[in-house]
Amino acid sequence: MTYVITQPCIDVKDGACVDVCPVDCIEGEAEDRQLYIDPQRCVDCDLCATVCPVDAIFREEELPPEWEHFTAVNADYFATCEAGERS
Template sequence: MTYVITQPCEGVKDGACIDACPVDCIEGTPDTPMLYIDPEVCVDCAACTSVCPVDAIYPEDEVPEEWTSYIKTNADYFGRSADDDDD
């Protein structure tokens, strides 16, 4: 399973999650609206969730209904299909 960054990150991009991630699976640029988690690199450690100031990060199977499109958004950022996840 992977974690997913959702709508509350848009425009915030605090970056604390990047520092907390032990496998460097969170990325974004100054030009992107938010940060993204690489679903193939995430090790499901949850280190990012406790440091997110806007509670934007959820386990993939717990993403609120209104934000499920962000599962694909995170995968697409890394050129991956959300269906490619073998977990």
Template sequence: MTYVVTESCIKCKYTDCVDVCPVDCFREGPNFLVIDPDECIDCTLCVAECPVEAIYSEDDVPGTQQHFIALNAELSKSWKPIIEKKDALPDADDWAKVTEKLEKLER
């Protein structure tokens, strides 16, 4: 089992989760983070740190977000690791509660 970043992270990209990850499994895109499933050790530390509740255990990803399991695996192969907390995107608070924003994902 691994953890998965879902839609709530798009256009927010809070990186509190990165700070607590003991194995540096997060990868960074322009406006989204993903978890590399091959690196994740299922420690759960990142879940509580995410202010928009975007991180789920693979077994608990909501039905409407299941495609994010494959998306995390795909993007983690090409995006670079992020190992330090950074500022969230400038308008992250405005996007935090927006739903159905997959089309806003920048690769």
């Protein structure tokens, strides 16, 4: 499984999660409103969730129902990168 960044990250983007990620799977451009976890690179280590100051990061299988769509939001971000739609 993977971890997913959800609603509380929007317009916060603290970045502590980026600093602790051992596989550099958390990204986001300056113009993005939140950070994103690449589900293909995430190794399910839990470090990002433990340092998030706004409790925005959840294991995919433990997402609150109202934020389940963020699984697709995170995956879609990286799909557009692979398709060349992002620089």
